[in-house]
Amino acid sequence: MAWLKAIFVGLVLLIIVAVSGFFIWLAPVGAGYTAKVMCSRIFVSGLSSERALKEDVLADNNPMLSLITANIDLRHQTVSAHAFGFRTRIAVYRPNMGCTLTNPENATSMQNSSPVLRPIAPQPLMTAPVPPAVDRRQLNNILAAAMDEPELKPSRRTRAIVILYKGQVVAERYASGISVNTPLTGWSMTKSAFSAILGRMRMTGMLPPLNYPVSINEWDTQPDDPRAKITYDELLQMRSGLEFDESYWNPISDVVQMLFVAPSAAGLAVSKPLVATPGSEWQYSSGTTNVLSAAMRNLSRSIQQYQALPAELLFRPLGMNHAVVETDSDGYLVASSFMHATGREWAKLGQLYLQDGIWNGTRLLPEGWVTHATSPAPHAPNGMYGAHWWLKLPSDGQHPADTPAIPADAFFALGHDGQSLSVIPSKDLVIVRLGLTRKAKAFDLHKFVGGIAALFPEHQENADKQDEAQESRNTNK
Structure with a gap:
């Protein structure tokens, strides 16, 4: 017994x-x-x-x-x-x-401490028919499949699709209860939006050159703190060397504690120690974006100015009147994860980058900012990451040979639960897909983006260059 x-x-x-x-x-x-x-x-x-x-x-x-x-x-x-x-x-x-x-x-x-922000005037996007060169039936089939459910029990849950061609809405779809005016979470797509906000700060003189050490009080006040040498660019390129566990399945991981337990997301992020020499290794980390958020606070005159940065520097010039970035309990913007915007507003962010940071004829981002953001970061595996933008989908190389290829110049903002913003300059395309997809096999983003891109003609400038190259080859034969 x-x-x-x-x-x-x-x-x-x-x-x-x-x-x-x-x-x-x-x-x-x-x-x-x-x-x-x-x-x-x-x-x-x-x-x-x-x-x-x-x-x-x-x-x-x-x-x-x-x-x-x-x-x-x-x-x-x-x-x-x-x-x-x-x-x-x-x-x-x-x-x-x-x-x-x-x-x-x-x-x-x-x-009782809600800040007062000036109302933002909307700037509606123009709509246009699908170009004659595009097979409308095939496009509709792709969109219908993306909105459909692969099994009896819903698992794909696509909520919004928006396609911009040459800056105009040529197709969009919304799930039941979701409309053109519904702000939807972007999760980690928020990081790419903050890349734009930091670019705006650089454009207006608020942000020093990217090779300057980042301004963090906790690091600057500690004698000989090696973290004080981390630069803005190393943070943007995910090369800070800071310890950070990005495991969403683990309730005690850094990212879960940062977003849902710690009173200050930025405070948890800046408290992490170095585990590698800054700039020497690449590691995707939501904490790095919230370190940048803390630096943005230090560069602002007041908490009111800081919390208004997304609205004043990005949402207002683009007419994103539904967009919002949420804060943690200590008032810091949760720059890694907590932005909401409509499908069309997320598409505007992509269009801004497709147009090299120019909007309505006005330069909003510094010259070279988009090129830098979409250039491979040192040590990023397979050149898959730039400066807070993905340059390749993490699933690249894991598809059947007949899967439509995504143009090589494409870049992406990606978020938890299947959020995506795909920018394809060579096709003049911006593709937004928002949803609630937690099963990896429920939605194939590579097939979706590649299938749409294959239907649209090459950007005319690229086509002209290809024709010139072909003529040159024919002449030299």
């Missing part, structure tokens, strides 16, 4: 460890994630509370999230979440700032 007793004691201890682990590690993450995501989807995107819970929180996600209870306060525009009455987190909505995750005792003061 001794062995039965030992098994029983072992099971009891295992249960105690599991329960303790849930309340210590999983519960605060689950409550924070549930409150933040539901708040943003309900009060920023305008989705129903039922849809926000069933799709955005629970669908194809960690089953432990079903143990979290959420409470929506429509009057005060908050969402609180807890695990069996413990580890309560609350997300507070504020106009122009979206939702901020905090603790219950801070909710009231946060609601």
